[in-house]
Amino acid sequence: DAGVTQSPTHLIKTRGQQVTLRCSPKSGHDTVSWYQQALGQGPQFIFQYYEEEExxxxxxxxxxxxxxxxxxxxxxxxxxxxxxxxxxYLCASSLLGRGTEPQHFGDGTRLSIL
Amino acid sequence: GESVGLHLPTLSVQEGDNSIINCAYSNSASDYFIWYKQESGKGPQFIIDIRSNMDKRQGQRVTVLLNKTVKHLSLQIAATQPGDSAVYFCAENNPGSSNTGKLIFGQGTTLQVKP
Structure with a gap:
């Protein structure tokens, strides 16, 4: 049973550029949430998608x-x-409406801006 | 406002001892809480969760206690092992959402296990 997978694992960009990060949810999950985690901090919620909508x-x-x-x-x-x-940048997946199942996280994409 | 805070940034314990990691939350309407463990270079790993209609929940070597009166959450780890060394986060579900909603994380507590 594959867990949450994210790509790429590391990325280096420069100021002003654009970046796309990808996430595949755990098998059977339909909801994806994205978090940003700065060094030494807890994850901060960015947004959540379900049925292709924010x-x-x-x-x-x-x-x-x-x-x-x-x-x-x-x-x-x-x-x-x-x-x-x-x-x-962390991706978490879950199954909407499941009262007992928490969000499961991937290992993230480390984004460095030069 | 939104905040889930941890009392201590670092906790150092001897291997075999019990560990207690504390967490304070600010929103009395919060109805779901989760503990995650994050090892270096990894994403948060689910440990245990608890709903606001419960005071205590036990898992394998872990127990979560919820005190709604003082808005306090704790994670107890029995017989701490070197593999338990990590950063531990408590997270609060955005009140009014299902458990798949927005999670509000604390700053984290680093657990160091001494051999």
């Missing part, structure tokens, strides 16, 4: 956008990269 959003600017595909996989796009966007 269901909830955290306090992140419009430079952060996403997409969910019919197979439940998801992408996170960040435009006009800033130095402060350097972080570990």
């Amino acid at each position: 269901r909830q959003r955290g306090n992140f600017p419009d430079r952060f956008s996403g997409h969910q595909f019919p197979n439940y996989s998801s992408e996170l796009n960040v435009n006009a990269l800033l130095l402060g966007d350097s972080a570990l």
Whole structure:
């Protein structure tokens, strides 16, 4: 049973560029959430996708956008990269409406902005 | 406002001892709490969860206690092992959502296990 997988594992970009990160949810899950984790901090919620639509959003600017595909996989796009966007980006999946199942995380994409 | 905080940034324990990691939350309407373990270079790994209608829940070597009166959550690890060394996060589900909703994380506590 494959868990949550993310790609790439590491990425280096420069300021002003754009980046796309990818996530495949755990088998059987239909909901994908994205988090940003700065060094030494807890993860911060970016947004969540269900049925190919953004269901909830955290306090992140419009430079952060996403997409969910019919197979439940998801992408996170960040435009006009800033130095402060350097972080570990985590994807978590779950099954909407399941009262007893928590979110399961992938190992993240480490994004470094030069 | 939104905040889930941890009392201590680092906890050092002797192998074989019991560990207790504490967490305070601010929203009395929160109804679901989760503990995650994060090892270096890895994503958060689910340990145990608890709903607000419970005071205690036990897993394998771990126990979570919830005190709603003082808005406090704790994770107890029995017979701590070197493999338990990691950063531990408590997380709170956004009140009013299902358990698949937005999670609010604390800063994390680093657990160091001395051999």
